[in-house]
Amino acid sequence: MPTIRDVAEKAGVHPSTVSRVFSGKPSISQTTRQRVLAAADELGFQPNAIARSLSIQRTNTIAIAVSHAYQGYFEDVFFPQVMQGLLEITYKYGFRVLVAGSSGHADEITQLLDIVGSRQADGIVVLSNRFDVDLISALQNQNAPFVLLGKPDPSHAGCAWVDSDDAKYTEQVINYLLGMGHRRIAYVGGDPDVLVTKERLRGYSAALQNAGIQPLPEWVDYGFFVEDGGRQAVRRMSRLGELAPTAYYAANDLMAIGVMKALQEQGLRIPADVSVVGTNDSLLAVHAHPPLTSLFVPYSVMAARATSILIQSILAGHMPNQQVTIPCNLVIRASAGPPPVLS
């Protein structure tokens, strides 16, 4: 592997001149440039990125941490779409993405701190949706540029984040169902410990409240983002008899599918008897029976935006500090309609 000094010798110049040629510095004469390039070419020289990083104190890399142990993560749309957004923008800026595996939530934090602490990346996008206060504080202490995908705890409102206003758009979904005449509406959230679950619940409650409806506690359930969670929720709510919901909102499409299947197994027709709305607008929603009305959350766009903010701050040499809220979009298909008239 030839180094900059080999090239310098061959071209009869000083190593620093070769460096200047390869980092596109001005004030190199055309003839010298040519000579250096020729020598480099002949030797098959390619600058060593690690040495460069050490010297300029920048890696042109941003990092994320991913729990590789959690299977569902790789079946859902969140991770791949986030990757797409990340790659699109990093590519544009000539950056790359360093991905660290992690064995769980706590370890994700360890990994991120390790990466920024050892300067393996210039900044990070934090995907976790439970933003422990200590992670944020630690990142701030490290003086490491970061952008959260999701909103932080109010006590860290000042840090940079990109979020999807889950409360607002969940409220909108509920309003859509209310507008069609539903009065008994169920909320099937994911993991109750996760921020987005709480946000959606907030939107759900607000919509019902605005409509003057006092929701039964039984209308709220958690399905942990898996199909069976949706089925279980239906099973429990069906026991309410007259008070069972006429519409279900589920926080991802997989749970919504579970809801639909459970309802259909009870002989109920969708949307004639019961309406169902999912979240994420995945292929599952497109191909469900009936096709599932679903709240599209543009994870890819969010990730792209977060990455832009991050890289621009890195290049400008300051900490990211923007806060962005990205709109969602209800994709209407055939799984939701007016409630049965005789209900």
Place this chain on the structure above:
Amino acid sequence: MPTIRDVAEKAGVHPSTVSRVFSGKPSISQTTRQRVLAAADELGFQPNAIARSLSIQRTNTIAIAVSHAYQGYFEDVFFPQVMQGLLEITYKYGFRVLVAGSSGHADEITQLLDIVGSRQADGIVVLSNRFDVDLISALQNQNAPFVLLGKPDPSHAGCAWVDSDDAKYTEQVINYLLGMGHRRIAYVGGDPDVLVTKERLRGYSAALQNAGIQPLPEWVDYGFFVEDGGRQAVRRMSRLGELAPTAYYAANDLMAIGVMKALQEQGLRIPADVSVVGTNDSLLAVHAHPPLTSLFVPYSVMAARATSILIQSILAGHMPNQQVTIPCNLVIRASAGPPPVLS
């Protein structure tokens, strides 16, 4: 950011001693170790991974390149499952994954060569399924450790790869359909330029040949891995009338769904009138109507295996040279059955 020398000064030892403590070298006395650790702790010292990489000539990182422009890539199961396998193994060895975006196939090669040439990663897993001879040669010239996910051109049979024996298991699927009595079987491949498409066609042809059946050329079509591709295939084959297939094998679940929908729109029942088998055993297959029989391809396992081979070679200091074939598994659901008796 404190350096090893700051710690050394504080602990009253030589920098090399601090280095030895932090890289777990033996022959450091307990008392010195303690003193160094205390000083490091007090200063908040964390070793600089870049400097270390430069010195030891290893990054503990492996790389992949991904075409971020191709949307379908992020909707299918291949990429996320591969990432899962990669992360699982890299994590185990304390490695990380560097992901480079790329604007297309040719650029993927550029990115990979750039990464290994600039020594940003110790090795790469090549995901592309069209293994241009020049990429492989270039990687070999660079002396860069790499493992292919998929089989290379026969002229490079010697390089390391992990593949899923697509021909054999496609043959098995066709045999399954033959065994139920089908005689007119369609093959709906993906992109005809891609290696896996040709391999599956090989298996398809072999199975029919073995059964003494000469397939019509019209029974072979390409759907480019999208739903509409499946629909189009059905549309074209339906024109064959009496000679239309009674069973379809599609090279991914999305095309299989397209096939099913197109058939159902023609009033045909699945599997009573026509059978359909998909590939990948995705959630789409699980939730299709009827549930789709699908050939599971363990991408995650393949990626894990490839990563193991790669990292072990890196650690051992030689080039990877293993070739591994991983079995697939036909997951039987409800979309395939015997053909109609009066056919």
Place this chain on the structure above:
DNA sequence: CTTGACAATGCAACCGGTTGCAATTATACT
């Protein structure tokens, strides 16, 4: 013909760890 101004290049220190070898110290054995 001299001097000034600027462009091009060289010099050397620096980025922050690592490691072979030498020097020092501690332990063991006669």
Place this chain on the structure above:
DNA sequence: AGTATAATTGCAACCGGTTGCATTGTCAAG
């Protein structure tokens, strides 16, 4: 006690680019 041997630690060069500053070269104006 005296020396052989092993365990610790220090020294200094090295990994491969980068960059502020000094030096040399060039051309134009005075």
